[in-house]
Amino acid sequence: MQENTPLVFKYSDIEEKGGLEIKLSPDPALYADAFERPDILKKLRLELNFSVGGDSILLEGKVYAEMQLECSRCTDPIARAFEDSFDEVYPDTLEYVDAREAVRETVALLAPIKVLCSEACKGRCLVCGINRNRQTCGCTTGNFGVFNALKDLKLGEDSKNGKKKL
Numbered sequence: 001m002q003e004n005t006p007l008v009f010k011y012s013d014i015e016e017k018g019g020l021e022i023k024l025s026p027d028p029a030l031y032a033d034a035f036e037r038p039d040i041l042k043k044l045r046l047e048l049n050f051s052v053g054g055d056s057i058l059l060e061g062k063v064y065a066e067m068q069l070e071c072s073r074c075t076d077p078i079a080r081a082f083e084d085s086f087d088e089v090y091p092d093t094l095e096y097v098d099a100r101e102a103v104r105e106t107v108a109l110l111a112p113i114k115v116l117c118s119e120a121c122k123g124r125c126l127v128c129g130i131n132r133n134r135q136t137c138g139c140t141t142g143n144f145g146v147f148n149a150l151k152d153l154k155l156g157e158d159s160k161n162g163k164k165k166l
């Protein structure tokens, strides 16, 4: 557990200095398991500001991340940058101030569930799979392929039964 501990600090060290301000860029690979796909996180930068209170240390943290995501409609790669901040209080009963969990939680929540390369993204053809932002295909059913197929099936059954439908 000691090999990757740039985010663990001795409580008494911070206390003696009356606080601590630190900037660091941990290896993004350390957070690979926080994401759906391990290669989402490309760059990570942290700003940690510790201030000493009466019987606790307050950590105000900032997280900056560069991520490689996929458009939810067309699956094209999208590079986006995100930032967020967090606060954490560490009581003076602790020997160490361990910021790993707070950082990990913040980093893991940075990636949005859904991203679009553009609001106007046309997505992919459900029939042939081409990217409709770049190509046009001859598939006539478009987005409603499945729906239309079901409708045709239903009409076919109805005509077999001799029912008349508009």
Ligand SMILES: [Zn+2]
Binding pocket: 071, 072, 073, 074, 075, 076, 116, 117, 118, 121, 122, 123
């Ligand atoms: Zn797209």
Ligand SMILES: [Zn+2]
Binding pocket: 125, 126, 127, 128, 129, 130, 137, 138, 139
């Ligand atoms: Zn198509």
